[in-house]
Structures are given as C-alpha cells and as structure tokens.
Amino acid sequence: MHKTQRLPLSYIERDYRNRISTNGLISTSVNIAQTDLQILANQDLTKTATHLIIKYRSQLENHISANPLFLTSLEPLPCDRLAPPIVKEMLKAADKAGVGPMAAVAGAISGFVGRDLLADTECPEIIVENGGDIYIKRQRNCCASIFAGTSKLSNRIGIRIIKEQMPLGICTSSGTVGHSLSLGQADSVTVLAADISLADAAATRIGNEIKKAGDIGQGLDLGKSIQGLTGIVIVMNENLGAWGDIEIVQLS
Secondary structure, eight states: OOOOOEEOOSOSTTGGGGGOOOTTOEEEEEEETTEEEEEEESSOOHHHHHHHHHHHHHHHHHHHHHOTHHHHOSSOOOOOTTSOHHHHHHHHHHHHHTSOGGGGHHHHHHHHHHHHHHHHSSOSOEEEEETTEEEEEOSSOEEEEOOOTTOTTTTTEEEEEOGGGOSEEEEEEOSSSSSSOOSSOOSEEEEEESSHHHHHHHHHHHHHHOSSGGGHHHHHHHHHTSTTEEEEEEEETTEEEEEESOEEEEOO
C-alpha cells in the first residue's frame, strides 16, 4: 500500500498550510492581489507561477471590465464564445451548477495554473491550493483531511485519494468559515471532480442549500444531479453525509 499525504480542504487564516506534509515536495507561496496560492512541486516554481497568475488574473480583470455582470451575478450567464478559456470554463461550470460564474474563480485559477505548470515544467507532481480549493496531481495515494470549522469532525476525517483519480479538483465551500459567499450554514461541503472549476461551483451551489442538518440529504441529491461530480462530503455540526466514488477515513 502506498503511503498517504494529508491535505487541507478549507480556510481559516491559512494556518492549515503549516500542517501540510510535503513528503519531499518543495512548498512555495505566491500572493498577487486577492490571489494567494500555495504550490507544492519537485522544484521551486515561484517565478513561473507568478507569470501564470498575472496572466489569468489579467484575463479575468479585462473580461470583468467589459462585462461587469460577470463579477456580481449570482445566476449563470450565457456562454461567451469570444472570452478567454478561463472565463469560458467558469461560465460552463456555473451553468452546470446553477450559480454565478465567480463561484468558480478560486478553483479555476488553481486548475489553470496547475495544468500549465504540469505542461510547462519538468515537475511530474503538482499541488496548487487556493483558499482550500485544490488542484492535485501526484504519483502516490493521498489523504485529504476535511477542515469543518468548529465541528467535532473537523480534521478528524479525511478522503482517501488514489493516484488513478488524479489530476483531480477538490473544492470546499463553508457557510461558517472563510470569506467566500455562501447562503447556507454547512461547516463544509467538499466536492471532488476532474473539472476543478465545476467542483468549486458545485460546492457553492450545494452549500447554499444546507441551512440545517436535515438538509444534508437534499444537498447530496442536488449534487447527484450535477453531471461531472465524482464525490461529495457534507459536514454540519456532528452530522455527516457523503456520496460518490470516495473513501472516508478516520484520522488520528
């Protein structure tokens, strides 16, 4: 059996970054405006990642300047065939999940930076984390621990990720932790998907539905209806619900 690596899935002053087991990878942080990425790879990718963040932030900022509704809409917007690829991906993910396109922004940036780093460097393994939204490509199995605010389950359960599932997007929305907009009250809604932008948008959409523990089943049913998701874990207080091709493990 391959050894596992534990990764965080949510945000609280980003102190979780101090708890990540790098397992031989080099950890670097790149912070540009509101974008704050942690990148783990076989080498220091600060310079390359900085250029990529500037590139994709510029594309988003230019699109928003010409299309202000992209920034503020809480509903899906029409496809824009003239938009850059990152915008198109966010629009598509938002349409599938039934949310505004900015619900996918953290995942989209993680995914585009991560994919470019894999393609343009000699690093066979890349992890890009953006406020708890993670793009991951490793050559070994990993264990992603779930941070769920003040819930007793926080950091006590995780999701086992086998190497054949990667590259993979792992995204979390919370109604009780962090700065991102959520209309629900779940401590954490974690979504797995090959399309990280979709995982991010879907986590927001499902999280919006969770107002009380009794809504967990409804949230899972909603997630099942969003094509492209591979797994969902919802935590609210001491209650947990899960669906999909996932293995939940107890952490020490």
